[in-house]
Amino acid sequence: MAAKKKPAPPSTTPARRRSQEWFGREGKMGFIYRSWVKNRGLPHDQFDGRPVIGICNTYSELTPCNSHFRTLAEQVKIGVWEAGGFPLEFPVMSLGETLLRPTAMIYRNLASMDTEESIRANPLDGVVLLMGCDKTTPALLMGAASVDLPTIGVSGGPMLSGFYRGERIGSGTNTWSLSEDLRAGKITEHEFHEAESCMHRSHGHCMVMGTASTMASMVEALGIGMPGNAAFPAVDARRNVLAREAGRRIVDLVKQDVRMSKIITRAAFENAIRINAAIGGSTNAVIHLIAVARRLGVKLSLEDWDEFGRGVHTLLNLMPNGKYLMEDFCYAGGLPVVIRELGLAGKLNKNALTVNGKTIWDNVKDARNDNPEVIMSFAKPFKRDTGIAVLRGNLAPDGAIIKPSAATPELMQHKGKAVVFEDIDDFHARIDDPKLKIDADSVMVLKNSGPKGYPGMAEVGNMPLPPRILKKGITDMVRISDGRMSGTAYGTVVLHVAPEAAAGGPLGLVRDGDLVELDVKNRKLQLHVSDAELEKRRATWKAPDVKPSRGYVKLYIEHVNQASEGADLDFLVGGSGSAVPRDNH
Numbered sequence: 143m144a145a146k147k148k149p150a151p152p153s154t155t156p157a158r159r160r161s162q163e164w165f166g167r168e169g170k171m172g173f174i175y176r177s178w179v180k181n182r183g184l185p186h187d188q189f190d191g192r193p194v195i196g197i198c199n200t201y202s203e204l205t206p207c208n209s210h211f212r213t214l215a216e217q218v219k220i221g222v223w224e225a226g227g228f229p230l231e232f233p234v235m236s237l238g239e240t241l242l243r244p245t246a247m248i249y250r251n252l253a254s255m256d257t258e259e260s261i262r263a264n265p266l267d268g269v270v271l272l273m274g275c276d277k278t279t280p281a282l283l284m285g286a287a288s289v290d291l292p293t294i295g296v297s298g299g300p301m302l303s304g305f306y307r308g309e310r311i312g313s314g315t316n317t318w319s320l321s322e323d324l325r326a327g328k329i330t331e332h333e334f335h336e337a338e339s340c341m342h343r344s345h346g347h348c349m350v351m352g353t354a355s356t357m358a359s360m361v362e363a364l365g366i367g368m369p370g371n372a373a374f375p376a377v378d379a380r381r382n383v384l385a386r387e388a389g390r391r392i393v394d395l396v397k398q399d400v401r402m403s404k405i406i407t408r409a410a411f412e413n414a415i416r417i418n419a420a421i422g423g424s425t426n427a428v429i430h431l432i433a434v435a436r437r438l439g440v441k442l443s444l445e446d447w448d449e450f451g452r453g454v455h456t457l458l459n460l461m462p463n464g465k466y467l468m469e470d471f472c473y474a475g476g477l478p479v480v481i482r483e484l485g486l487a488g489k490l491n492k493n494a495l496t497v498n499g500k501t502i503w504d505n506v507k508d509a510r511n512d513n514p515e516v517i518m519s520f521a522k523p524f525k526r527d528t529g530i531a532v533l534r535g536n537l538a539p540d541g542a543i544i545k546p547s548a549a550t551p552e553l554m555q556h557k558g559k560a561v562v563f564e565d566i567d568d569f570h571a572r573i574d575d576p577k578l579k580i581d582a583d584s585v586m587v588l589k590n591s592g593p594k595g596y597p598g599m600a601e602v603g604n605m606p607l608p609p610r611i612l613k614k615g616i617t618d619m620v621r622i623s624d625g626r627m628s629g630t631a632y633g634t635v636v637l638h639v640a641p642e643a644a645a646g647g648p649l650g651l652v653r654d655g656d657l658v659e660l661d662v663k664n665r666k667l668q669l670h671v672s673d674a675e676l677e678k679r680r681a682t683w684k685a686p687d688v689k690p691s692r693g694y695v696k697l698y699i700e701h702v703n704q705a706s707e708g709a710d711l712d713f714l715v716g717g718s719g720s721a722v723p724r725d726n727h
């Protein structure tokens with residue numbers, strides 16, 4: 143009979159790895175922690191103290207943008223094995239933007255809790271986050287930030303370009319334009335359906351510079367992703383190589399104890415804000431990055447978005463602001479070219495560290511632009527001075543934002559009479575009514591679409607225009623709401639008004655015919671109604687009746703912060719670290 147083999151000794155590394163608190167144990171607990179994991183055929187020496195890497199996977203058939211993540215996870219695993227680590231893949235709640243109702247955003251915080259608790263509760267030393275569709279990226283970054291282990295983000299990559307009748311069509315962006323063409327009678331139902339089949343033709347996330355591509359760019363900009371993370375298409379072999387390299391690299395980060403908080407610093411956020419302006423990125427990045435910063439204890443406010451975005455130009459001629467798509471961006475050289483331009487223009491914290499061990503400047507200083515029509519230079523940009531503008535005034539005491547690169551320049555200074563919709567149902571019920579009193583100079587105001595009011599702060603801020611205005615060939619009007627806008631959308635759309643109407647913000651007091659002034663240059667959003675009149679209205683104002691009796695939505699409504707604070711749940715702000723004090727048996 144073979145001699146009884148002793149359990150693996152604890153790690154001999156100077157700092158005992160976190161995973162050894164499980165796998166390096168003697169006696170009953172060591173047996174429990176190892177034996178069940180051995181059920182897939184792992185040898186005893188697998189538990190010898192090598193870095194244990196969690197691969198946090200948001201694969202789901204209900205999240206079309208993440209449908210290739212099994213392959214991606216396999217590549218990360220190969221990389222981890224190659225570097226002498228021990229990979230363990232685990233699922234967390236996945237959030238598919240197009241299927242989840244009432245909005246994926248309401249579940250971002252729930253998925254972040256799942257991520258945080260899954261990482262902390264398990265024997266992991268480091269983690270690779272697999273992220274793609276819009277909310278999966280911030281949810282996983284937020285959750286991982288609250289644990290603060292060594293972490294690398296790997297994005298799934300954008301889809302190949304959509305093509306319809308010889309023209310590029312972009313996710314979402316052309317969904318909005320085609321549906322407006324249909325409403326205006328410019329195309330038939332048949333053509334509409336044909337375009338639907340031509341838009342999304344490979345694995346990957348939306349291939350315009352929408353929220354998913356923006357957040358993948360933010361992962362690279364913050365240094366928490368590998369160079370190339372933003373733009374390699376999902377089906378490009380280089381995406382798999384990137385995943386494999388991330389698998390190798392996370393093992394080093396664990397050995398060197400380079401935690402997430404050493405990478406995502408205040409300097410990294412400043413870079414990300416400027417890079418978001420240079421790519422013409424989504425307004426959703428504002429909420430998500432503030433939420434991630436607050437998890438890490440980094441001070442980041444709306445004012446920072448205004449300050450660091452000022453004087454930065456949009457360099458990319460990509461939808462929804464321009465005409466090309468993410469595949470074109472990749473072939474032009476991708477995000478390193480943009481970052482290099484910012485570095486040369488003196489708008490980059492060059493020493494910010496990234497997960498590959500180099501500074502952000504080292505990663506990009508030799509980047510080459512292979513298509514100046516897609517990526518323009520800082521000296522001759524696609525659009526000038528297009529950082530996210532933060533507006534204030536009696537209509538938005540805690541701020542509101544607008545994306546100048548997606549707006550109509552002539553409407554950026556505008557006064558018009560409000561046409562008010564009490565909520566999105568009211569909007570849908572009346573917008574096609576030929577008797578609706580509205581003209582091209584009106585300001586469309588949508589209430590109760592914020593975090594508490596919708597609930598979940600849906601992407602409804604880019605309200606479609608009334609058919610009779612569209613038929614005149616007018617495609618943009620000033621629109622204001624406490625909701626969000628899809629990153630694929632465009633228009634002169636003021637978003638994230640805070641406090642929201644449902645939380646008692648002044649937006650809830652606006653009435654039809656009130657004069658509203660938008661002045662982006664002076665960062666002003668003003669309701670020209672006297673304070674006395676507003677006080678009178680406030681006395682009769684009633685909060686909307688959104689009071690679920692149970693479950694997550696009840697928790698969400700009771701605890702969600704306003705958009706200006708990242709719309710996180712109040713009790714999730716900050717982190718709890720990685721310590722777990724007790725055994726499970």
Ligand code: FES
Pocket residue numbers: 207238239240274275276313347348352354
């Ligand atoms: Fe998933 Fe756009 S729907 S990224």
